[in-house]
Amino acid sequence: MKAQITIDRARIWMAIAAVGVVALGSFWLYDTVRRQGADDYNRASARLEPDYYVENFNFIKLSNNGKANYHVTGKNLIHLPRTDQYDIKEPRISSFDAQRTPITINAGRAVVEQKSEVLTPKRTEDVVHLYDQVTVERPQGINSSFMRVETEYLQLLPDADIVKTDQRIKLITDNGETLATGMMANNTNQELRLLSKVHARLSKHK
Template structure:
C-alpha cells in the first residue's frame, strides 16, 4: 500500500515538474518575442528619424541644355531614410526658361521624390508635392497674361514641366476669378486647364 502511495506521489511530482517546464518555456518564448517586438519597433522608429538636414539651402536643377530651369530654396531640408524622400519647410521654386515669363511657386511644405531605381516601385521622374497655402505666380509675357493660382496642394513634375492638382484651386487672370476642383498646367506651352466644378466671374476694372 505504501509502495502504491509512493508511486502515485512520484507521478504527481513528475507531472508538476513537466507543467513547470512547459510554463517556463512558454514564458521564455513570450518574453523573447516581446523583446524582439520592442527591438523591431525601436529600429523602425530609428529608421523614421531624419538622418541629415540642411538649413537655408539653395538648389539649382539644370536642364539638358545646361541652362538653369528650376531654382529651389527653403528654410530647412531633411532626408527621410525610410522612404528616401526630402521634406522642405517653406519652399520657394523659381522656374526659368528662354522666351517665356518665369513662374514662382511658394508653399508651407514640400515633399520631394527623386527618380530612383533602388525604391519600389521604381521612380521614373522627380516629383515635388507642395502643401499648405500654395501660391503660383506668373507675370505678363509676350504671349500670356499675368496669372495667380491659390490652393492647398500641388504636384510639380519638372521633367515634364507640368503642374497639377486634384484639390480646390482659385485662379486669377486677365480680370477673371475662377474656382474649380482640379487643374493641369503645362509650363512649356503656357496652357492651363481647369478640370471640374468650374465657376468664374468677371472682375470690374480697377477692382
C-alpha cells in the same frame, strides 16, 4: 589493463571536448544571430529618423538637357532615408527658361520624391508635393498674361514642367477670378485646364 583505461579516458575526454565545442559553437551562433538581429532592428529604427538636414538652403534643379530650370530655396530641408524623400519647410520654387515666362511657387511645406531605380516600385521622374497655402504666380510677359493660382495642394513634375492638383483652386487673372476643382497646367506650351465645377467672375474693364 592500464593502457585500456587510458584509452577509454581519452575517448571520454574527447567526447566531452566535442560536446563542449558543439555547445560553444551553438552559443556563438545564437549570440551572433541575436546581435545581428539587434543591429538590424537598430538600423531599421534609426532609418525612421532624418539622417541629415540643411538650414536656409539654396538649390538649383537641372533638367534632363543640362539647363538649369528650377531654383529652390527654403527655411530648412531634412532627408528621410527610409523613403528617400526630402521634406522642405516654406519652399520657394522659381523656374528658369529664356524662352518662356518664369513662374514662382510658394508653399508652407513640400515633399520631394526623386527618381530612383532602387526603390520598389521604381520612380521614373522627380515629383514635388506642395502643401499649405500653395500659390503659383506668373507675371505678365511678352507672350503671356498675369496669372495667380491659390490652392492647398499642388503636384509639380519638374522634368515635364507640369503642375496639377485635384483640390479646389482659385485662379486670378487680369480678367477676373475663377473657382474650380482640379487643374492641369503645362508651362512648356503655356496651357492651363480647369477640370470641374468651374465658376468664373469676370472683371469689368473701363
